[in-house]
Amino acid sequence: MKNIKIYGSGKSIPNKIIDNSFFKKTINKDDEWIFKKTGIKTRHIIEDVEEYITLITDSASQSIKNSNVSIDEINLVIMATSTPTNLFGGASIIVNRLGIRNALAFDITLACNGFNTAFYTAFQYLQNDNFKYALIIGCDCFSRWVDWSDYKTSILFGDGSGSILIGKDTEEGGLINYYYNTHCSQHDILNIRMNERESEINSVKIKNNYYDCMFMNGKDVFNYVISNLPDFIVKSLRNANLTLDEIKYIIPHQANQTILNILAEKIGISTNKILSNIEKYGNTSAASIPILLNETISKNLLEKGDIILLLGFGAGMSSSIIIFKYA
Numbered sequence: 001m002k003n004i005k006i007y008g009s010g011k012s013i014p015n016k017i018i019d020n021s022f023f024k025k026t027i028n029k030d031d032e033w034i035f036k037k038t039g040i041k042t043r044h045i046i047e048d049v050e051e052y053i054t055l056i057t058d059s060a061s062q063s064i065k066n067s068n069v070s071i072d073e074i075n076l077v078i079m080a081t082s083t084p085t086n087l088f089g090g091a092s093i094i095v096n097r098l099g100i101r102n103a104l105a106f107d108i109t110l111a112c113n114g115f116n117t118a119f120y121t122a123f124q125y126l127q128n129d130n131f132k133y134a135l136i137i138g139c140d141c142f143s144r145w146v147d148w149s150d151y152k153t154s155i156l157f158g159d160g161s162g163s164i165l166i167g168k169d170t171e172e173g174g175l176i177n178y179y180y181n182t183h184c185s186q187h188d189i190l191n192i193r194m195n196e197r198e199s200e201i202n203s204v205k206i207k208n209n210y211y212d213c214m215f216m217n218g219k220d221v222f223n224y225v226i227s228n229l230p231d232f233i234v235k236s237l238r239n240a241n242l243t244l245d246e247i248k249y250i251i252p253h254q255a256n257q258t259i260l261n262i263l264a265e266k267i268g269i270s271t272n273k274i275l276s277n278i279e280k281y282g283n284t285s286a287a288s289i290p291i292l293l294n295e296t297i298s299k300n301l302l303e304k305g306d307i308i309l310l311l312g313f314g315a316g317m318s319s320s321i322i323i324f325k326y327a
Helices: 020-026 031-038 049-067 091-098 111-126 184-189 218-239 257-267 285-298
Strands: 003-012 016-019 042-045 074-080 104-108 133-140 160-169 174-182 194-201 204-211 249-252 307-314 318-325
Touching: 003 049, 003 174, 003 285, 016 020, 020 031, 031 257, 049 091, 049 133, 049 160, 049 285, 074 091, 074 111, 091 104, 104 111, 111 133, 111 160, 111 174, 111 285, 111 307, 111 318, 133 285, 160 285, 174 218, 184 218, 218 257, 218 307, 218 318, 249 285, 285 307
Parallel strands: 074 104, 074 133, 249 307
Antiparallel strands: 003 160, 016 042, 133 160, 174 318, 194 204, 307 318
Protein backbone atom coordinates (compact mmCIF):
# COMPACT_ATOMS: atom_id res chain seq x y z
CA MET A 1 0.00 0.00 0.00
CA LYS A 2 1.18 3.53 -0.75
CA ASN A 3 2.39 5.59 2.20
CA ILE A 4 0.77 8.93 2.95
CA LYS A 5 1.86 12.03 4.80
CA ILE A 6 0.09 14.93 6.51
CA TYR A 7 1.37 17.92 4.55
CA GLY A 8 -0.69 20.61 6.28
CA SER A 9 -3.35 21.21 8.91
CA GLY A 10 -5.68 24.01 9.98
CA LYS A 11 -8.43 24.98 12.40
CA SER A 12 -10.98 27.75 12.78
CA ILE A 13 -13.18 28.59 15.76
CA PRO A 14 -16.14 31.02 16.03
CA ASN A 15 -15.59 34.30 17.85
CA LYS A 16 -18.63 34.11 20.12
CA ILE A 17 -17.86 32.39 23.42
CA ILE A 18 -20.39 30.98 25.87
CA ASP A 19 -18.98 30.19 29.30
CA ASN A 20 -20.64 28.07 31.95
CA SER A 21 -22.21 31.05 33.74
CA PHE A 22 -24.63 31.31 30.81
CA PHE A 23 -26.41 28.13 31.89
CA LYS A 24 -27.22 29.25 35.40
CA LYS A 25 -30.26 31.11 34.11
CA THR A 26 -31.29 28.63 31.41
CA ILE A 27 -30.96 25.20 33.07
CA ASN A 28 -29.93 26.11 36.64
CA LYS A 29 -26.48 24.53 36.31
CA ASP A 30 -23.45 26.48 37.49
CA ASP A 31 -19.81 26.46 36.42
CA GLU A 32 -18.69 24.10 39.18
CA TRP A 33 -21.32 21.47 38.31
CA ILE A 34 -20.73 21.63 34.54
CA PHE A 35 -16.93 21.53 34.80
CA LYS A 36 -17.02 18.61 37.24
CA LYS A 37 -19.33 16.61 34.96
CA THR A 38 -17.76 17.45 31.61
CA GLY A 39 -14.41 19.22 31.95
CA ILE A 40 -15.79 22.08 29.83
CA LYS A 41 -15.37 25.76 30.73
CA THR A 42 -16.24 27.45 27.44
CA ARG A 43 -17.56 26.67 23.98
CA HIS A 44 -17.64 28.76 20.78
CA ILE A 45 -20.79 29.06 18.64
CA ILE A 46 -21.48 30.50 15.21
CA GLU A 47 -23.69 33.57 14.88
CA ASP A 48 -24.88 32.96 11.31
CA VAL A 49 -24.58 30.51 8.43
CA GLU A 50 -22.10 32.67 6.54
CA GLU A 51 -19.72 32.56 9.51
CA TYR A 52 -19.94 28.76 9.48
CA ILE A 53 -19.03 28.57 5.79
CA THR A 54 -16.19 31.03 6.40
CA LEU A 55 -14.87 28.92 9.30
CA ILE A 56 -14.75 25.83 7.13
CA THR A 57 -13.08 27.70 4.29
CA ASP A 58 -10.54 29.28 6.66
CA SER A 59 -9.46 25.99 8.22
CA ALA A 60 -9.14 24.40 4.78
CA SER A 61 -7.14 27.37 3.47
CA GLN A 62 -4.71 27.02 6.39
CA SER A 63 -4.13 23.35 5.55
CA ILE A 64 -3.41 24.22 1.93
CA LYS A 65 -1.11 27.12 2.85
CA ASN A 66 0.81 25.09 5.45
CA SER A 67 1.27 22.21 3.01
CA ASN A 68 2.99 24.17 0.23
CA VAL A 69 0.89 22.09 -2.15
CA SER A 70 -0.53 23.82 -5.21
CA ILE A 71 -4.30 24.11 -5.07
CA ASP A 72 -4.40 22.70 -8.60
CA GLU A 73 -2.93 19.42 -7.35
CA ILE A 74 -5.78 18.75 -4.92
CA ASN A 75 -8.19 16.36 -6.59
CA LEU A 76 -10.13 14.97 -3.63
CA VAL A 77 -12.08 16.84 -0.93
CA ILE A 78 -14.02 14.98 1.75
CA MET A 79 -16.01 16.91 4.33
CA ALA A 80 -17.06 15.10 7.50
CA THR A 81 -20.13 16.89 8.82
CA SER A 82 -23.59 16.15 10.11
CA THR A 83 -24.59 19.81 9.90
CA PRO A 84 -24.11 20.81 6.24
CA THR A 85 -25.49 24.11 4.99
CA ASN A 86 -27.32 22.24 2.25
CA LEU A 87 -29.18 18.95 2.55
CA PHE A 88 -27.49 17.80 -0.69
CA GLY A 89 -24.08 18.27 0.95
CA GLY A 90 -21.67 21.06 1.74
CA ALA A 91 -18.35 19.93 0.24
CA SER A 92 -19.06 21.43 -3.18
CA ILE A 93 -19.81 24.81 -1.57
CA ILE A 94 -16.41 24.85 0.13
CA VAL A 95 -14.57 23.60 -2.96
CA ASN A 96 -16.10 26.45 -4.94
CA ARG A 97 -15.10 29.00 -2.28
CA LEU A 98 -11.54 27.69 -2.24
CA GLY A 99 -11.21 27.79 -6.02
CA ILE A 100 -10.32 24.09 -6.28
CA ARG A 101 -10.99 22.71 -9.75
CA ASN A 102 -11.54 19.15 -10.98
CA ALA A 103 -11.75 17.60 -7.51
CA LEU A 104 -14.06 14.82 -6.44
CA ALA A 105 -15.94 16.31 -3.46
CA PHE A 106 -18.49 14.77 -1.12
CA ASP A 107 -19.71 14.68 2.49
CA ILE A 108 -19.57 11.93 5.08
CA THR A 109 -22.26 12.04 7.76
CA LEU A 110 -21.23 10.26 10.93
CA ALA A 111 -21.14 13.07 13.52
CA CYS A 112 -18.34 12.61 16.07
CA ASN A 113 -16.84 9.62 14.26
CA GLY A 114 -16.89 11.34 10.88
CA PHE A 115 -13.33 12.64 10.65
CA ASN A 116 -11.61 9.27 11.10
CA THR A 117 -13.96 7.75 8.55
CA ALA A 118 -13.20 10.53 6.06
CA PHE A 119 -9.46 10.14 6.71
CA TYR A 120 -9.51 6.43 5.93
CA THR A 121 -11.77 6.94 2.92
CA ALA A 122 -9.28 9.46 1.53
CA PHE A 123 -6.43 7.04 2.23
CA GLN A 124 -8.18 4.40 0.12
CA TYR A 125 -8.66 6.84 -2.77
CA LEU A 126 -4.96 7.75 -2.64
CA GLN A 127 -4.04 4.13 -3.34
CA ASN A 128 -5.32 4.90 -6.84
CA ASP A 129 -2.84 6.67 -9.11
CA ASN A 130 -5.58 9.03 -10.28
CA PHE A 131 -5.54 10.80 -6.90
CA LYS A 132 -2.56 12.74 -5.55
CA TYR A 133 -3.61 15.03 -2.70
CA ALA A 134 -6.73 14.96 -0.51
CA LEU A 135 -8.20 17.70 1.66
CA ILE A 136 -10.09 16.30 4.64
CA ILE A 137 -12.35 18.63 6.63
CA GLY A 138 -14.16 17.93 9.90
CA CYS A 139 -16.78 20.52 10.81
CA ASP A 140 -20.02 20.76 12.75
CA CYS A 141 -22.29 23.41 14.28
CA PHE A 142 -24.48 21.50 16.70
CA SER A 143 -25.27 24.71 18.60
CA ARG A 144 -28.03 25.05 15.98
CA TRP A 145 -29.43 21.61 16.78
CA VAL A 146 -29.45 21.40 20.57
CA ASP A 147 -32.39 22.23 22.80
CA TRP A 148 -30.97 25.00 24.98
CA SER A 149 -33.33 24.03 27.79
CA ASP A 150 -31.92 20.46 27.84
CA TYR A 151 -28.87 20.22 30.10
CA LYS A 152 -27.95 16.81 28.63
CA THR A 153 -26.90 18.39 25.34
CA SER A 154 -26.78 22.20 25.56
CA ILE A 155 -23.75 22.35 27.87
CA LEU A 156 -21.67 19.97 25.74
CA PHE A 157 -21.48 21.24 22.19
CA GLY A 158 -19.47 23.93 20.49
CA ASP A 159 -18.88 24.74 16.83
CA GLY A 160 -15.71 24.66 14.78
CA SER A 161 -13.78 23.32 11.83
CA GLY A 162 -10.49 21.46 11.49
CA SER A 163 -8.73 20.05 8.46
CA ILE A 164 -5.68 18.26 7.12
CA LEU A 165 -4.18 17.89 3.67
CA ILE A 166 -2.68 14.49 2.93
CA GLY A 167 -0.85 13.03 -0.03
CA LYS A 168 1.37 10.20 -1.14
CA ASP A 169 4.81 9.96 0.44
CA THR A 170 7.88 7.91 -0.43
CA GLU A 171 9.18 7.79 3.15
CA GLU A 172 8.42 5.04 5.61
CA GLY A 173 5.45 5.95 7.76
CA GLY A 174 1.90 6.99 7.17
CA LEU A 175 -1.24 5.07 8.06
CA ILE A 176 -0.25 1.90 9.90
CA ASN A 177 -3.71 0.53 10.47
CA TYR A 178 -7.41 1.34 10.72
CA TYR A 179 -10.00 -0.31 12.94
CA TYR A 180 -13.75 0.09 13.03
CA ASN A 181 -16.40 -1.10 15.41
CA THR A 182 -20.14 -0.49 15.50
CA HIS A 183 -23.14 -1.33 17.68
CA CYS A 184 -25.98 -0.44 15.33
CA SER A 185 -28.58 -1.72 17.80
CA GLN A 186 -27.77 1.38 19.89
CA HIS A 187 -28.26 3.84 17.03
CA ASP A 188 -31.13 5.55 18.84
CA ILE A 189 -29.25 6.70 21.95
CA LEU A 190 -27.81 9.67 20.05
CA ASN A 191 -29.66 11.14 17.10
CA ILE A 192 -31.49 13.99 15.40
CA ARG A 193 -34.71 12.46 14.15
CA MET A 194 -36.56 13.40 11.02
CA ASN A 195 -40.22 14.22 11.58
CA GLU A 196 -43.26 14.95 9.41
CA ARG A 197 -45.58 17.92 9.20
CA GLU A 198 -48.90 17.40 7.42
CA SER A 199 -50.82 19.98 5.46
CA GLU A 200 -53.63 19.98 2.90
CA ILE A 201 -53.23 21.47 -0.56
CA ASN A 202 -56.09 21.35 -3.07
CA SER A 203 -57.82 18.76 -0.88
CA VAL A 204 -54.71 16.55 -0.99
CA LYS A 205 -52.86 15.71 2.19
CA ILE A 206 -49.17 16.60 1.80
CA LYS A 207 -46.33 15.84 4.19
CA ASN A 208 -43.10 17.77 4.56
CA ASN A 209 -40.10 16.69 6.58
CA TYR A 210 -38.22 18.57 9.27
CA TYR A 211 -35.66 17.64 11.90
CA ASP A 212 -36.07 17.66 15.65
CA CYS A 213 -33.44 18.92 18.10
CA MET A 214 -30.72 16.54 19.19
CA PHE A 215 -31.63 13.69 21.52
CA MET A 216 -28.98 12.02 23.61
CA ASN A 217 -29.25 9.42 26.33
CA GLY A 218 -26.10 10.54 28.09
CA LYS A 219 -25.95 7.60 30.46
CA ASP A 220 -26.13 5.04 27.65
CA VAL A 221 -23.55 6.89 25.55
CA PHE A 222 -21.22 7.06 28.56
CA ASN A 223 -21.65 3.34 29.25
CA TYR A 224 -21.08 2.46 25.58
CA VAL A 225 -17.78 4.30 25.52
CA ILE A 226 -16.28 3.10 28.79
CA SER A 227 -17.51 -0.48 28.23
CA ASN A 228 -16.20 -0.86 24.68
CA LEU A 229 -13.39 1.58 23.93
CA PRO A 230 -10.69 0.29 26.35
CA ASP A 231 -10.75 -3.23 24.87
CA PHE A 232 -11.02 -1.75 21.37
CA ILE A 233 -7.82 0.27 21.89
CA VAL A 234 -5.92 -2.69 23.33
CA LYS A 235 -7.02 -5.03 20.51
CA SER A 236 -6.16 -2.52 17.81
CA LEU A 237 -2.63 -2.13 19.19
CA ARG A 238 -2.20 -5.89 19.47
CA ASN A 239 -3.30 -6.35 15.86
CA ALA A 240 -0.74 -3.74 14.78
CA ASN A 241 2.00 -5.41 16.85
CA LEU A 242 2.39 -2.25 18.91
CA THR A 243 2.32 -1.46 22.62
CA LEU A 244 1.00 1.58 24.42
CA ASP A 245 4.58 2.61 25.16
CA GLU A 246 5.16 3.01 21.42
CA ILE A 247 2.26 5.47 21.09
CA LYS A 248 3.37 9.08 21.49
CA TYR A 249 -0.15 10.45 21.94
CA ILE A 250 -3.75 9.38 21.76
CA ILE A 251 -5.72 12.14 20.03
CA PRO A 252 -9.35 11.34 20.84
CA HIS A 253 -12.72 12.79 20.01
CA GLN A 254 -13.46 15.39 22.68
CA ALA A 255 -16.75 14.20 24.15
CA ASN A 256 -16.25 14.50 27.89
CA GLN A 257 -13.12 14.84 30.04
CA THR A 258 -14.43 12.28 32.54
CA ILE A 259 -14.63 9.73 29.71
CA LEU A 260 -11.04 10.44 28.68
CA ASN A 261 -9.82 10.08 32.27
CA ILE A 262 -11.59 6.74 32.67
CA LEU A 263 -10.16 5.49 29.36
CA ALA A 264 -6.65 6.40 30.54
CA GLU A 265 -7.18 4.53 33.81
CA LYS A 266 -8.67 1.44 32.15
CA ILE A 267 -5.89 1.01 29.57
CA GLY A 268 -3.14 2.01 32.00
CA ILE A 269 -1.78 5.12 30.32
CA SER A 270 -0.88 8.55 31.70
CA THR A 271 -3.58 11.17 31.17
CA ASN A 272 -0.79 13.34 29.72
CA LYS A 273 -0.68 11.02 26.72
CA ILE A 274 -4.40 11.39 26.00
CA LEU A 275 -4.55 14.92 24.65
CA SER A 276 -7.46 17.22 25.39
CA ASN A 277 -8.73 20.70 24.61
CA ILE A 278 -12.34 20.12 25.64
CA GLU A 279 -12.08 22.74 28.39
CA LYS A 280 -11.86 25.51 25.76
CA TYR A 281 -14.06 24.23 22.94
CA GLY A 282 -16.48 21.62 24.29
CA ASN A 283 -17.57 18.83 21.96
CA THR A 284 -17.13 20.04 18.37
CA SER A 285 -18.16 16.66 16.92
CA ALA A 286 -16.42 15.88 13.61
CA ALA A 287 -14.14 18.90 14.12
CA SER A 288 -12.72 17.79 17.47
CA ILE A 289 -9.98 15.42 16.26
CA PRO A 290 -8.64 17.64 13.45
CA ILE A 291 -8.70 20.74 15.68
CA LEU A 292 -6.71 18.91 18.35
CA LEU A 293 -4.39 17.40 15.72
CA ASN A 294 -3.71 20.87 14.33
CA GLU A 295 -2.89 22.21 17.79
CA THR A 296 -0.58 19.26 18.44
CA ILE A 297 1.30 19.89 15.19
CA SER A 298 1.37 23.69 15.68
CA LYS A 299 2.92 23.30 19.14
CA ASN A 300 5.68 21.10 17.65
CA LEU A 301 4.69 18.21 19.92
CA LEU A 302 5.25 15.67 17.14
CA GLU A 303 8.56 14.56 15.68
CA LYS A 304 9.26 12.49 12.61
CA GLY A 305 8.59 8.82 13.37
CA ASP A 306 6.19 9.45 16.27
CA ILE A 307 3.18 7.12 16.27
CA ILE A 308 -0.18 8.61 17.17
CA LEU A 309 -3.58 7.02 17.68
CA LEU A 310 -6.66 8.91 16.50
CA LEU A 311 -9.71 7.71 18.43
CA GLY A 312 -13.19 8.46 17.11
CA PHE A 313 -16.51 7.47 18.63
CA GLY A 314 -20.09 8.61 18.37
CA ALA A 315 -23.08 8.26 16.07
CA GLY A 316 -24.16 4.84 15.14
CA MET A 317 -23.04 3.90 17.79
CA SER A 318 -19.65 3.55 16.14
CA SER A 319 -15.99 3.87 16.98
CA SER A 320 -12.79 3.92 14.94
CA ILE A 321 -9.04 4.03 15.40
CA ILE A 322 -6.39 5.28 13.01
CA ILE A 323 -2.79 4.44 13.95
CA PHE A 324 -0.50 6.80 12.10
CA LYS A 325 3.25 7.34 11.92
CA TYR A 326 4.03 11.03 11.63
CA ALA A 327 6.57 12.10 9.00
